[in-house]
Amino acid sequence: MSWKRLAGAAVVAGLTLLTVPATADAVGVKGIGFNAGQLQPNAPTGSEWHGSYIWQGKQVWCVQYALPAPDSSVPYKNGDELLTKGGAKLSAETAANISYLLLRYSTTKAPEEAAALAHLLHSWTAFPHAQLRYDTTDPKFLAYNADFYFNNLPQSVRDAVVRLKNDAAANRGPWSLEAKAPTGPQVIGTPDEWVVQLLKADKKGVPSAPIQFTLTDAKLEDGSTTGTLTTPADGSPLKFKAIPTGTKPALAIVADSPADKPVVQVPETTDNMQRIVTTGGEKKLPANAETTAKTAPGAVKITKIDSETKKPIAGVALRVTAGDKIAPALKQDDTQLVGTDGKPVVLQTGDDGTVAIPDLRTPQDICIIEVAAPKGYEEFFDPKAPPAACGKIEPGQTLALEVLNKPNKPVVPSTIPAGADGKTPVATASFDTELRGGLVLGVGGLVLFGAALAGFLVWRRQ
Template sequence: MTRRHLATAVRLALVALLGTLSLVVVAPAASAAVEEGIGHKTTPGQSWGGRDRAYDWLGSYVVNGEHVFCVSFALKAPDSGERYKPGDELLTKWGEPLPDDVAANISYLLLRYGDTTDADEAAALAHLLHSWTAAPRSPADLDPAKPFTEIGYDVDAHFAKLPKAAQDAVERLRADAEANRGPWTATVTAPEGEQFFDTPAQWSVAVTNAEGKGIPGVEVTLTLSDLVPAEGATESTDADDVTDTPVRNDTETAATEDVDKAGATGETEEAEETEETTAAGEAENAEDRGTSVESEPVEVTVVTGEDGTAHIDATPTGQQPGIVAALQAPAERPYVRDPVTADTQRVVSTGGEQTLTAEAFTSAVPAPGLIRVTKVDSDTGEGIAGVPLRLTGEDKTSPAVDANGEPLVDANGEPLVVTTEGADGVVTVENVRTPQTVCVIEVRPPNGYGDAFDPDDPPSACGEVRPGETLELRIANVPDEVPRTIPAGSQTATVSHAATNSGAPVSALAALGALAVAVSALTGWVARKRFLRQR
């Protein structure tokens, strides 16, 4: 009997254990819960389907770690694991196309505020989305007896239930969209005039709307080729006024992800700084050599100022410097993501954007140089003015080249002839292409320097003109030798050339002779006069 009871007890225990295990195995997994993100509750909620609602949620939902906004009012809120697929163009709840201005407003607000962490802005964005996509067509659309598929969004009632700060945000976001919505246009402007390897110049990028108004606070990525940023290169016009409204393009908001992002940003900035420093060093070396240097493209991020413009100073490192700008702009019309599960709200996030690009390129050459030629007396070192000199290339035949690549020639196409001037005997030639080797050749000797002049091998000087530098050239002339004696037939007497002479001048002797004749004549006349009186 005891054994029978024991066996029965064991069987009952086994049955209970198997039942417990079966419950564990077949119990369905708990469904993911709806996760409200950032925003505000409005209480009480809007009634529909013949039932009162405790509250409505105006804000974002977190779906698969991403903050999204619903655009199908009153349909089932998505849970945190809801699956979505790419959908079509956003329409109203009634299946009608959105007006162009409304579609542009939505695209702009999704771009600017789609990942906001401000509860008032999130609530304002949700309210505006429902106001534009589910506004009642008539009072009948607000009948609380209507089902969720037919009920309209009570715009005024929901606005009245929002906190004052959220109400202010509604008006602010609406005005922002009206003023800055797309379509946007991006332009890059290269500096005017020819660019030089060693001279920074200012480039600019502008973002404007359809009316030509500048869009502030737009983050623009610039890719520089044959360019490196100058020190303190980036500048936004009135950038301090737009720091509160940066372009938002990352929808992740978890605190740990923000920390990771901050770390990654720091690493990226360090890498960019290293690249820029390396590129700047290569550019500096290139300037010293007067040649271009091939460098990897450099990326720089700028933010437009209040006038929609940002500037960057950059130094050319190659012959074709240019900038390509890329930015996220509001799309012409927003697109939705459709739920896999029926009767769940369609959603939008930061999908209202498109990538805009613009570019500008120019040419660059090494900085021009200057040639300064001095013509001097080889004995005294004093300058000699009025000496014509021919400017040529290294071969002493072809003309030198100016900074624009044009040959330096005269009206006849011959190498340019310049003439020394002033007491120093100097002539200067500016705006010369660098690097190049030039020569100056004496065309004819100055007076008093012809004896040593060889027309087949005239005096000359050559040197290399380097970027931004002055090439100093000096040509000395040997003066003619002054004869110390003057031959006079077979006579051996000499006449010494000195600053003073010891003999009486011929002119003085002639004058004395004339005077003697005059005195003699006067004496004779006086004597004759006396003789006649005595008679």
């Protein structure tokens, strides 16, 4: 189904066709349509016209059969909902049919469609009932003989009548408009799919319908934030990609929909003139959808390094905290990065001396704190001020942190002879390469004592 035809008309050979006159300020100026050719018995002169009229430059349709056509010099005002000529309420189905046809065809340029619309409006609003008769010359009470005029209209118009009736039955309102945000987590800068659907009363999609849209904290892939999208020709849901640019992506859409009830316009200064309908058969149908978005997650890669050899250290326990070195860090889903004890998680470096932490919230300050010294690095480990490294994780980036460990001081082995002939066992001991002052004095005293003892033994032997 195409939407609101704004151009295109065909002239059928051999038929009487009237088109829009150059001026539109006279009484009863006809627009486009056809003559029925033969008058209904007792019908006033000119009532055989089936088509639109021009009132103050607008194409309108009359809904009160056999009264004078609209005069552009007479002001009109909005009345109540459209009723029959006898003042009865229209059925919900008929009201929905008229609203849809006014929305769909009120701007038509095809004479057949204009004549068919006029015929259907008269058929539905001026049918016979207690006050209306075919056998009267009073135009206020003259009924509209739908069968009589249908049979006297050109075949092209009769075909259009059937087509418009079927169109209304298949597509009449009330319509509903839906907007759906993506269901998955949204990441700023990453496109995801939004869905729009304009549904008819039978819950089938309206094809080729324009949808006005406005995006907040988001944009289309071409960069636009406002404009018009069109539903697919098969009536399936309209799907498009939008890129979040902020934390609260939102979509607002508006579509033209058939009004719940058509509204009639009435002349302000006289009762002896046609009531008219124009493009008032539609209403604005709004819908909204919103979601939340976050910055892209980040990661941390930690490397434990020997401060002297620059080689990695495996098996080191490291605590991961927020920037205050106390609170847990946050994951992308805003949950805390904790262990089974509910405290900031403790990880261990692998054989290559590294450990990685993915899917972290950004931006975020993070710290890595050593829990206990690895073997060979205990001497310079201070549990009150353990080695640590801190940094800030940026969206989509990996923060590289290095934690250094100073190795224990090296030890030097020494060999002391246990006998004079060199054949006695040898005792080996290890000494710290740095000797304290008191220790140096002690060693000197031992040397002096040994010398004195050796002299005494020599003197006794002699």
